[in-house]
Amino acid sequence: MQEEKEISQAVVRRMPRYYRHLGELLEAGVERISSNDLSRRMNVTASQIRQDLNNFGGFGQQGYGYNVKYLHEEIGKVLGLNRRHNIIVIGAGNLGQALANYVKFEKHGFMITGLFDVKPELKGMLVRGIRIYMLDELEAFCAENQVDIAALTMPKEKADAIANRLVDLGIPAIWNFAHVDLELFDKNVVVENVHLSDSLMQLSYNIVKNQKK
């Protein structure tokens, strides 16, 4: 692989989709695929695929197509999936517990190691073997366990304060489900937002637009 350049987030956003399609091809026993066939499957142009992959050094031989297993592995490395990521979930309500129950994240090295909440009745409960701690145990937990990602699934009113407390504890990345743009004092912290309401609103915009046709 070449030395890495600064790669646009638009390209980064497309990489998990390549990884997913290559994983499906691998499961189906496909060993090699041309950029044209991959293009048809993914419904993007072959030139887009070549451009995207060239950001990371190419991975293919002209006229010979891509080796599916190799490309899948290399994109996995680009995405940091060749290492373990420990996740804690702040907020052990329905969404937090839903995340803890998602076994598929583990296949890609994302391990949820603890849930945190403020409701005393949840203390010590297990969700698929993962313990629920009280929020005041957060500092002690982080002193003893490496945490790579904190998922925020609590109400938006508390999100900023808790996010900055997590940043203070040295947690390098936040997966934010709270319906707010976080204001962090440390701009180096990686934030990825999942705003479910925004996604629903985009859907309803397109429903209305379709009905006008």
Add this chain to the structure above:
Amino acid sequence: MQEEKEISQAVVRRMPRYYRHLGELLEAGVERISSNDLSRRMNVTASQIRQDLNNFGGFGQQGYGYNVKYLHEEIGKVLGLNRRHNIIVIGAGNLGQALANYVKFEKHGFMITGLFDVKPELKGMLVRGIRIYMLDELEAFCAENQVDIAALTMPKEKADAIANRLVDLGIPAIWNFAHVDLELFDKNVVVENVHLSDSLMQLSYNIVKNQKK
């Protein structure tokens, strides 16, 4: 409002964020805001804001700023939030139940009216008052109830077949949480994907990139 042009999905994707920030301003009692102040708050350029809003007719007066309540309402109309959207959730597992428990969607007119699953032990159970039906009751339910959006939270292996069954029933929009790109026979159906694993992978890419700095 002007006659609507074809507006790019990139613009559409930004509109819920405007709506959210304007809602926060409204709650804080702010009546009027300049594009410069909105720009600082949202961390986008003022010219971007003016361009985005001009797609829908502008909503502002030069040098006078935006009326927060009016702009919030108008963007709400653009996003189709001035009408009710009935949602059914296919898959009453953790994620499906988490969605059913999310009261905040209702504030914007998104009402979950039923959950569907194949596990007999779930039949007739209520989640926050919302009934779980068996999947073979889907056709009867849709004959009696208007359904605007179907959320798919079942395993990816079954997603394509069920999505096409929903399309057959005339449901105009799919909110897809299954980890697959749906292949629908009717290309007019609106699909919005929430791929949680993709979002985690983007996060881990940025963690790795940050550590190389």
